[in-house]
Amino acid sequence: MSFLLVEFLGNKEGKLAVVHDNWMTPFKTQVFWPPYKQKSQFNKALLKGEEAKDTWELFKIKRCFYTSDEGNEGLLPRPPKIGEFKRRTLEEGIKLGCTSIGDIEIENNPATPKSSRIQILEESAFNKRIITLLETISEQNKRILSNIERKQQPANIGPSLPELPVQLPVKNLVDLQLLDNYLKGNADQSSALSSYLAILGGKDITNKITRVLKYLVVDKVAKFFNFYGKRSKKEAFCDLALRNIIIRAIKSTEPQADDSAIEGAIKVWLKHAPGRLEINKDPAPADEN
DSSP, X not given: OOEEEXXXXXXXXXXXXXXXXXXXXXTSSEEEEOOOOSHHHHHHHHHHTOXXXXXXXXXXXXXXXEEESOOSTTTOXXXXXXXXXXXXXXXXXXXXXXXXXXXXXXXXXXXXXXXXXXXXXXXXXXXXXXXXXXXXXXXXXXXXXXXXXXXXXXXXXXOOOOOOSSOSSBOSHHHHHHHHHHHHTOHHHHHHHHHHHGGGOOXXXXXXXXXXXXXXXXXXXXXXXXXXXXXXXXXXXXXXXXXXXXXXXXXXXXXXXXXHHHHHHHHHHHHTXXXXXXXXXXXXXXXXX
16 A cells, blocks of 8 residues: 655645545546544544545645655654745655755754765755656656557557546446546547447347446446436436436447437346346445445
C-alpha cells in the first residue's frame, strides 16, 4: 500500500493532506475524503487503507508532492498549514518531497558553521538535480512504453474501445459511479462506446444485449439494480448513461428493435443476476465499494 501528500484545488486550493492510494480516482485527478471528524478515526482509516465509499466526498487535486509505502504516524503526520510548511528545515523538506530550495527556509543560525550551511546547500542542489533527472527518465519511459503498446496493437477493423476512467467490466459501485459521471459529461466518448459495443455481435437481439451487459458490468454489481429501482431498495438502471448507450448500440445493428424490447431484455438480465451468482457459486462477497 502507498500514501500520497497531495495539494487540493477549488475551495480547498493550497491545502495539503496525506491520503491513501486507495482513495484516489483512476486518473488521480480527484480523491475521496473520509467523513471522520476525529483525528484518530482519520489516522486509522489512512493506515488501514480503508476502501472509499459512495458516501465519501470527492475533492479535486492539483498535484502530488510525495508518495511513500511507509505508514506509521512518525513518517506520515497530517500535513501542517502552508505557512508552517515553508518554515520547515531543508532536511524535513527533502523528506516531504520538496524539489525547490525556495519552498524551504534554511535556518541562518549563527551557531551553525559556515561550512555546514554550504554543505546543506550543495546537498540540496544535488538532490534537486537527481529529482529532475528521475522525472525526465520517468517521462521518457512512459513515452517508450506508449510507443511499444501502439506498435504491438493489431490493426483494428471497425470502432475501438474509447479511453475510459475505469476498466470494463465494472466490478464495484464506486467505479460504476465514476463511469456514469464520465459518460454523462463526455458525449463523444459515450457515442464511441456505443459504436464499440455494437460490434460485439450475437445471434439475436436478446443475445446481443446479454453480451453487451456482460461486457459492461459483473453480476456482483448488477444484483444491486433493477430497471426502475422501485422494488427491494435497488438502484435504477434506467438512470445510468449506460441505458441509452446500450439502446443505441443494439439499434445500430437491429434497426427494427424498439426501446421497449431492448429495455425488457435488460430487465430480465438484471433480474437474474443474483441467480447467476448462486449458480456459479462465487464465494467472493459483493463489493459495494
